[in-house]
Amino acid sequence: MSAQNVEIDSYLLPVVEVVEETHDALTVALEVPAGLEEAFAYRPGQFLTIAVPSDSHELAARCYSLSSSPHDGGPLRVTVKRTAEGYASNWIADNLRPGHALRVLPPAGIFSPKDLDADLLLFAGGSGVTPMMSITRTALAEGTGRIVVFYANRDERSVIFAKEFAELAAAHPDRLLVVHWLESVQGLPTQDQLKAFAAPYTTYDAFCCGPAPFMKAVSLALRELDFPRERRHQEKFVSLAGNPFGDGFSVDTAEYEVGAGDGDGA
Known part of the structure; x- marks a missing residue:
């Protein structure tokens, strides 16, 4: 996509809620x-x-996955961990509040199931x-397959969506299995342990x-189990080169627009 098209296709969205998920993560x-639903x-x-406004001369543009489900309707939700x-994650956590606004590009990415009725193994x-x-939310609502989630964290207080996963598993006991792996208890998951976990699926x-070492270990484990390439998917975020919002969008513009939704004009 050219810089000119990206600039045309960016939009200012009001922040309607900021939810603290854990001590270092928020939604x-x-x-x-x-008129922008499509x-x-x-x-x-x-x-x-x-x-995101930056303290340097360059705009901070960051990619954050949507944690909301298109099935639910309502606001778009992105979950950010410090x-x-x-810079961007800390700025969002320290400064953003309801009444602000953010300039964003439309949803993108190919890290999505082609068939919501398929059985899914999520690491x-x-x-x-x-x-x-x-x-998980979308497949449970719109699909028919089984879902197994392996979720690794440093410790119990670092688990994002702990309550939501527990509620979903209780509501769909025949379709959803969530397994929590805590480094503080079990150490880092090894390739062999990941392979043993994935073997039944x-x-x-x-x-x-997740973090690069975790994704590498999962990838190697799945390869050892002869998962075909078309059934192995990884999400990788890379640093963005330049300003994806176009040359006409500056740090000063970002700083102004963040507060554009404030009732007091701040």
Whole structure:
């Protein structure tokens, strides 16, 4: 997509809610204005690209997976986890509040099941659970397949969507199995342990999102089990080159637009 087209296709969305998920993760709900429903129609597992004001001369554009389900309607929800060196994630956590607005690009990405009736094996590490929540919610509501989630975290307080997964598993005991793996208790999952976990589910479509070492271990484990390439999916976010919102969109514009929805004009 050219810079000119991206600039035309970016939109300002009001922030309607900010929800604290854990001590270091939050969910931002964005309202889709009337008339933009088609532009923001999305598939489970897709992401939004968000413009964040930067303390440098360059705009901070970051991609965040949607944790909401297109089945539910309502606001778009992205879940953001603070990282020690992450400028954008810390800015969002420290500054964003209802009444603000964010400029975003329409949903994008191919990390989405082609068939919601398929059996799904979902591997999530840390904040990599965000697209998995969207996939799980949508597949349970619209599909018929079974879903197995392997969710790895540092410790119990780091588990995002713990309550939501428990409620979904209780509501769909015949279709959803969620297994939590805590580094504080079990150590980091090894390739052999991941292989043993996945072995009963070799006919499932596998999806993986999380830290690079975790995704590599999952990928190698699935290859050892002879998962065909077309049934192995990974979500990888790379650093964006330049300004995907176009040359006409600047840091100053981003700073102004974030507060554009404030009632007091701040």
